[in-house]
Amino acid sequence: MGRKVVLMLFHNDLRINDNATLLKAAEIASTNNGRLLCVYVSDLADTLTKQTNKTPYYFDEMGRSRKQFLVESLVDLNESLQRLSNRLLYLPTDDLSTDKLPSTIDAFTQLCQLIEQHAVTDIYISQTADYHQNQAYKVLQHQFPQISWHRYSNNTLFAVMSSTKDLPKSFTQFRKQIEANHDLLNAENNLTITPMPKSLPPLPDDMIGNSVFFYKAQTFDKHAQHERCFKGGESSAISHLNSYFKSEAPSTYKVTRNDLDNWKHSTKFSAWLANGSLSVKVLLNRLRQYECEVIANDSTYWIWFELLWREYFYWYALTHLQKLFWFRGISQDAPSTCFNKERLEQWQTGTTSYPIVNACMHQLKATGYMSNRGRQIVASCFIHELGLDWRYGASYFEQHLIDYDVASNWGNWQYLAGVGADPRGCRQFNLKKQTQQYDPNGDFINKWQGNKISE
Structure with a gap:
């Protein structure tokens, strides 16, 4: 068997813990002295879908706060990958990075060039409900039929549903079905968490001295930041997870969750869950621990309730595809x-x-x-x-x-x-x-x- 050159394409899984896609990519790349490319492309879907079939309601530029949160998440991911002897590669087609390619080649073309230059044998991605991203994956897969594609579930409580065609038409029906058949909140055992890789295979040799694709974050000035409590990245996500469940906030969540402006009155996990800096399975296990060690009441149940809402809409998006828009x-x-x-x-x-x-x-x-x-x-x-x-x-x-x-x-x-x-x-x-x-x-x-x- 020849040497593997594996490309891990990050999307909404910006973490190294409980990341089955990264672990499996590392394992296959480790065989026969293989190589691993960890890549983030910020607008791959935009290149192939939204920009070619642009709708009148589509926006041109990501908002400042969302962009900063993403940048912080990528910085943290890059630091984690460097500790494991690899690093994040970024295709700089927008202003998420200070380093620009000398050309204006679109993200899809840049990715194709990277794949060809390093003779990539395998591509690893995490499953997503993002219709446009999945369309981009299909085009990329068609472009390189010789490459083996691997998908893993990283962002949901349930890896698969029996059938998206059987998805209940309302959330209430969905919740009752789940709690009758798969009540993870009260299950006997915790959800299985994928271990963090102890190390990662290296980059291809000819990339070691080539810094063009190495991720370098842009600098944000700090004015116009009003009580900014969110900071992107897995490290911040875990810090918030620990502080939240060490407090009394989970036991009063149902009472306080409708507050318009108090940091402590809702869980605030949504941002880290959205880009995959935090694993929903890690979160649920921590909620179960809180119920076991502190208290189980209507408020702790309501956190589970909200996680089921998130789950429902994930499968809803996969079921209805472009109808979502x-x-x-x-x-x-x-x-x-x-x-x-x-x-x-x-x-x-x-x-x-x-x-x-x-x-x-x-x-x-x-x-x-x-x-x-x-x-x-x-x-x-x-x-x-x-x-x-x-x-x-x-x-x-x-x-x-x-x-x-x-x-x-x-x-x-x-x-x-x-x-x-x-x-x-x-x-x-x-x-x-x-x-x-x-x-x-x-x-x-x-x-x-x-x-x-x-x-």
Whole structure:
């Protein structure tokens, strides 16, 4: 058997612990003195799909906070790989890196050149619900039919479902089915965690002195950072995991989770889960440990409940594929909403006539984050009060949210627009009532200048 040259293509699995894809790639590359290329391409899917079939609601540039969180995640991943005697390779087609190639070759072409130059024999990827990313993989696989492809489950509680065709039409049905047949929260044993590699095979010899593809992060200035608590990367994710479950917060989560602006009142795991810096299996095992050693109550159960929501939308995205982005969603009828540039800009800039909505939108622009309650409030306003095409709202969230997850984001927007998994149809929130309930003294609105009518 000839020497293996393995390419590990990172996407939403930016960690070294509980990463079956990385471990298996390392194992096969270790045979017969093989080599390992650890590669991240930030816009592979954009190159082949969104840019060639560009929709009017698609954005051109990732928001500042989301970009910074991703950069920090890649820096941390690179440091972890270096400790294991390898390093992250990055195809610099945008401004996530300070080092630019002298050409303007697109990401897909750069990746193809890298594969050809080093005679890659195997490509390892983690399974994803990202339709556009999976389409890019198909094109790449067609381009190199001689290469062996390997996929592993890294991002979900369940590696497979019996059949995506049998996915329940509502979350409640899904939850009841899971808890009846696969109640992982109360199972006898913890979920199996893939061990971290002790070391990694080296890069190809001719890359050791070639720094063109070595990842180097851009520097962000620190102004305009409002109470920035999120920092990207596996190290930060594990630190937050430990501090959260050492506190009393899990035991009160169900009571506090709707708070609009308190760091400790919700779990805040979503950002690290979204780009794979944190394993959902590691998180669930830690929740089980908390229930065993501290307390099991409605609040700890509700954390499990939210993880099941995440799981449901993952399989929902895999089931409905490109319908996740259709105006009518999975429904037979299109919504009675439309595009209006002026109202869209008012919503985006937080200059509507609804102070609670404005405050949430200012918070999002400044921090890249918004509470789940806030997201429901602004989405309901977007669809019902402003009468806008829900896809423009989903795309704006994709641009700015540091915890953007394709399945959860687009699935939830469909849910609220009445074209998705909600059997009750459109869900409209009374904005006055929401304000009275969640910001009765106006503290949140005042802090985030919700009464400000212009920027």
